[in-house]
Amino acid sequence: MATLRVFAARDAFKHHTQYPIIARFPINHKYYSTPKIKPNSKKVSPNAYLSSEPEVVEQGYLAKFKSFFNFYKNGFKQVFSNRAQAKLLLYKQKQGHQITWREQQLIRSAAQDTKKLVPFGILVVILPEAIPFLVVGAPHMVPSTCVTPDQLLKKRTKLQERRDAITALATRSTVVNPDLLSSKDFATPERTIQAIKAHHASFALDLLELKPLKAYCKYMEISTLGFSGLLKKRLSHKIQLLRSDDMLLRKEGVDHLSTAELISANEERGMRTLNQTDAQLRKSLQDWIAVSLFDSPPAPEVFLIVSRIFVNNIQIKA
Numbered sequence: 240m241a242t243l244r245v246f247a248a249r250d251a252f253k254h255h256t257q258y259p260i261i262a263r264f265p266i267n268h269k270y271y272s273t274p275k276i277k278p279n280s281k282k283v284s285p286n287a288y289l290s291s292e293p294e295v296v297e298q299g300y301l302a303k304f305k306s307f308f309n310f311y312k313n314g315f316k317q318v319f320s321n322r323a324q325a326k327l328l329l330y331k332q333k334q335g336h337q338i339t340w341r342e343q344q345l346i347r348s349a350a351q352d353t354k355k356l357v358p359f360g361i362l363v364v365i366l367p368e369a370i371p372f373l374v375v376g377a378p379h380m381v382p383s384t385c386v387t388p389d390q391l392l393k394k395r396t397k398l399q400e401r402r403d404a405i406t407a408l409a410t411r412s413t414v415v416n417p418d419l420l421s422s423k424d425f426a427t428p429e430r431t432i433q434a435i436k437a438h439h440a441s442f443a444l445d446l447l448e449l450k451p452l453k454a455y456c457k458y459m460e461i462s463t464l465g466f467s468g469l470l471k472k473r474l475s476h477k478i479q480l481l482r483s484d485d486m487l488l489r490k491e492g493v494d495h496l497s498t499a500e501l502i503s504a505n506e507e508r509g510m511r512t513l514n515q516t517d518a519q520l521r522k523s524l525q526d527w528i529a530v531s532l533f534d535s536p537p538a539p540e541v542f543l544i545v546s547r548i549f550v551n552n553i554q555i556k557a
Contacts, residue, residue: 311363314385318352321384325349340487341500347480352382359385379462395506398460399513405458406551425549428529434546435530435538442542444471455544459509478540481508485531493521493528509547511554523550 325346332338338346359382362369374381374390375397386394413421424434447455452470453463461473488504496504501520502512510523530538530546538546 307367310387311385314382315356315360317384318349318356318382321345321349322353338487340484340491343484343487344500344503348383352384355380355382379460395502395512398506399511402458402509402511402548402551403555405454406548406555408454409545409548410552420545420549422549422552425546426553428526431526431530431546432533435533435536435542439536439539439542442539442545444475444540447471447541455541458548459544460507474544475540478543482531485528488524489528489532493524496521496524509544509551511551526550 328336328338328342328346359380362373370381371390371393374386375393378386378394410422413419420434420438423430425431447467449467449470452467452474456463456470456474459474459477461470461477463470465473484504493501493504498517498520501517501524504524505515505520505527506512508524508527510527512520515523527543527547531543
């Protein structure tokens with residue numbers, strides 16, 4: 240024990256001689272540590288000035304996502320609702336109910352939207368950012384209940400631009416070849432009917448070559464994929480559906496149609512809808528019905544499309 244005390248004393252003396260100040264005045268860390276910020280003191284930090292901005296951005300994205308989700312959820316629900324109503328209408332039709340033009344549009348759009356639902360739903364999950372471009376570039380892939388008003392306006396503007404380009408090409412052809420029919424031959428329904436009587440044999444669908452056939456399909460919003468026979472079948476089917484609608488419209492009249500229905504009906508028939516009043520839309524639809532249902536002789540499918548191309552040219556110049 241005595242030996243241990245000697246060594247301890249020696250070590251203490253050695254430490255005292257090497258670090259005299261530290262030994263005599265040991266550091267009390269509570270006086271040298273970082274002072275704590277009082278609850279009432281201001282927090283000064285360059286990060287504090289912008290600390291709330293990420294939260295605002297996150298809330299904005301969250302709100303957009305919720306709006307996006309709710310819109311397409313309601314659109315999908317509307318497809319199923321329209322499908323149920325269409326089934327009921329078809330059942331009533333079998334029982335002797337006379338389908339109206341508005342009911343026929345519902346049945347047709349419900350069937351088309353149902354076919355688009357699965358591929359479009361997959362796209363919404365995988366690549367929702369592409370939907371606005373899809374509405375404009377490939378509208379036939381998007382259900383009608385899943386299009387916003389802004390997207391619908393962009394789609395119609397793009398469609399009108401394509402139709403105006405085809406119209407410009409057709410009018411240039413009449414300048415090069417004066418023997419072709421021109422805008423003056425389609426200025427009124429009466430002149431159009433005269434042109435039908437004089438030239439109906441020249442507009443047979445079987446005489447169309449592939450290049451102009453694709454242009455006519457593009458003008459009427461028909462897919463241009465496929466061979467000539469398939470395109471002619473699509474074009475003929477489109478005109479048959481329109482004539483079926485025209486018979487109902489002639490029976491019911493067009494005065495009861497809303498602005499949205501007038502725009503849809505005119506657009507479907509290749510007629511101008513942008514910057515048009517309801518009166519102009521009704522007049523153009525009535526003119527189409529007069530030509531479409533003329534039966535002595537009936538207007539060929541291609542002739543109906545050509546007539547709308549030149550009517551569009553007249554409206555551009557007006």
